[in-house]
Amino acid sequence: MTNKDLSLYIHIPFCERKCLYCDFLSGPADAHLRDTYVQALLLEIESYRNTPLAKQNITTVFVGGGTPSILTEEQMTAVFEKLRDVFAFRNDCEITIEMNPGTVTEEKIKCYLKNGINRVSIGLQSPDDELLKRLGRIHNYQQFLDTYQMLRAAGVKNINIDLMSALPGQTVAMYCDGLQKVLELEPEHISAYSLILEEDTPFYEMYNNGRILLPDEETDRLMYERTGEILYKAGYGRYEISNYAKTGFECRHNTVYWERGDYLGIGLGSASLIGHCRFKNTSDLNVYTEKWLAGNGAEVQRMEEEQLTEKDEMEEFMFLGLRMMGGVSKEKFRRQFGQDIQAVYGDEIEQLMKQELLACSDDGSRISLTKKGIDVSNYVFEQFLL
Numbered sequence: 001m002t003n004k005d006l007s008l009y010i011h012i013p014f015c016e017r018k019c020l021y022c023d024f025l026s027g028p029a030d031a032h033l034r035d036t037y038v039q040a041l042l043l044e045i046e047s048y049r050n051t052p053l054a055k056q057n058i059t060t061v062f063v064g065g066g067t068p069s070i071l072t073e074e075q076m077t078a079v080f081e082k083l084r085d086v087f088a089f090r091n092d093c094e095i096t097i098e099m100n101p102g103t104v105t106e107e108k109i110k111c112y113l114k115n116g117i118n119r120v121s122i123g124l125q126s127p128d129d130e131l132l133k134r135l136g137r138i139h140n141y142q143q144f145l146d147t148y149q150m151l152r153a154a155g156v157k158n159i160n161i162d163l164m165s166a167l168p169g170q171t172v173a174m175y176c177d178g179l180q181k182v183l184e185l186e187p188e189h190i191s192a193y194s195l196i197l198e199e200d201t202p203f204y205e206m207y208n209n210g211r212i213l214l215p216d217e218e219t220d221r222l223m224y225e226r227t228g229e230i231l232y233k234a235g236y237g238r239y240e241i242s243n244y245a246k247t248g249f250e251c252r253h254n255t256v257y258w259e260r261g262d263y264l265g266i267g268l269g270s271a272s273l274i275g276h277c278r279f280k281n282t283s284d285l286n287v288y289t290e291k292w293l294a295g296n297g298a299e300v301q302r303m304e305e306e307q308l309t310e311k312d313e314m315e316e317f318m319f320l321g322l323r324m325m326g327g328v329s330k331e332k333f334r335r336q337f338g339q340d341i342q343a344v345y346g347d348e349i350e351q352l353m354k355q356e357l358l359a360c361s362d363d364g365s366r367i368s369l370t371k372k373g374i375d376v377s378n379y380v381f382e383q384f385l386l
């Protein structure tokens, strides 16, 4: 019997400074707290040693944050040595690290390569220094360029750049110019998301006080449309609502999320899906470190645990699968649930096709969002709630 595949997500919840729009589980911390956290993380990784998960094939690893590149070389190496010691990495494992310009050195890049990291995701957000300042980012465009060039010079061949649209004061022309500028660098992958105003962020407050103005919905939609057109012309395919890649550089790790493969989240607030179970670690940094260092880490793992019903899984299959431009496979639905997709969602699919929001592939085997469907994707996804 062959072992099942497993993806790992490792959360590093530290940043130099909090960006004004960000509600991720991240923030500044002193060197001592960062070190304590890494000690706790190592203990959590160790806790999986004698479990069935340690025998599964690790096909992708994603070190995210926060700003993982804030860790020292020694800390990052300790994390990877422990991961490789406990888990069974496949030789062709995709290993991604997120980084922010201004936190990376040549020594750190060397360390990443030595640890087998083969994909880098850089948070740029915009090549416009004025907008970067407005967002509260710690870096300017030149610092991003320095990081990018350091990575290329070190031989990194798979780079993603994160970009944001619908930023305060941004026009469609400004956004498109910025995108063209970034494309000159020829990254392998681009993630392009609209700014979402999140409660409990300084931006939310600033917006409500009239201190920042955001582009309206139509401008936001236009930016999205132009992203697709510009990237398509430059040779990138859209493979998910907000993700674009040169052929063969689609992010395998994120695809596991959308295809509902098994993934294990390690670290503060990390979420996992293993078989029919979703669970999540505590999101309280002090509780996380104290419990692990006191030998009671198991108490803060699986804090929120949910056994998924077949109904939950069918819904997820549809709305996660439809995020991908290739859509969902009818055959895969039948294999997973022992029922025909038409028997469960026949009416919804028919209705959405009539509205031209969904389409069937030429050979009839897959269902995917249309261009019109992408614009109202949340509405489409809601139709699949049973």
Ligand code: SF4
Pocket (backbone or CB within 6 Å): 014, 015, 017, 018, 019, 022, 023, 024, 026, 065, 066, 067, 100, 123
């Ligand atoms: S660097 Fe990323 S994770 Fe950190 S505060 Fe900014 S947006 Fe949030």
